[in-house]
Amino acid sequence: MTTAIYFDCDGTLLTFEGEYADLFATACEEVGLDADPESLSATYSERFFEAFEAFHPEPYHEGTRVAFEQHDIDTAPERFVDALLEAEITDTVVDAGAHDALDRFDDDARLGVLTNGVPTVQRRKLERHDLFERFDGFLPSYEVGAHKPSPEIFEAARERLPADEHVYVGDSLEADIRPAREAGFLPVHVDRTSEAGVAIDHLGTLGRAAELL
Structure with a gap:
């Protein structure tokens, strides 16, 4: 799969x-x-x-x-x-173990970025931290013509990276988790405000997400 x-x-x-x-x-x-x-x-x-x-x-x-x-x-x-x-x-920062976390995903998994934003700006942020080249797909809302939580952007994400199963990792319940679930994605909530490890929906860091997916 x-x-x-x-x-x-x-x-x-x-x-x-x-x-x-x-x-x-x-x-x-x-x-x-x-x-x-x-x-x-x-x-x-x-x-x-x-x-x-x-x-x-x-x-x-x-x-x-x-x-x-x-x-x-x-x-x-x-x-x-x-x-x-x-x-x-x-001013942007990444988790200390973010690169290692991305490396831990299965080789068969295709990784993408789905973000609200202007393409050139979002790309510059990722490139600053040597993250852009780690992804198979880069889909900013400006390219789609629809911002999250619109279902159109999640449909475009399916088309960009076809797969049997789609997962979405995000920090916002309103913009990420709920619309991803409604679109048929498995949502993973990175909640930096709660105690890490309390529940599967409260991961705290990308490293925890990598352990669970």
Whole structure:
């Protein structure tokens, strides 16, 4: 029997060391913005998520453009976006045993990444930690035209990596676990907030997932 095991990216394969507000403030400093980072971030985030949900081709630039216009900032949005993405990608971390955990999966299992996100950004995060080449399939929501928890993205995942059984490993009950189950995937919940080992749905780390699959 063939098995395809998909992983969520943010919150599962990768986590962030700090708070997003700090990353935003770092980007403001990097380009020398004389503005209140908290207020600017609120405007940026509102427009970014609107653009992201609508599959705007450049949601980071769109959020920045609107924020700069509303706050009368005369700085090229491209400079800020570059700084923000660099701060975001640099802040990502992986579990100490993540690479070993992926290596422990059966050779017959096909591994993939199924993630909400802009393809170039998600790929850069994975490449930073030498993870991208470990997967047989890479399926960001922007490529599908559907974000999780939409069933369309899980159907696209089945088509990308055909197998007898499909597994989805994720950290969000609403965006990952419940829709994966409804789509016929075996869901594995990486819950970093609970005591590791309490139940099969509370794995804590990728290493624990590898032991159970």
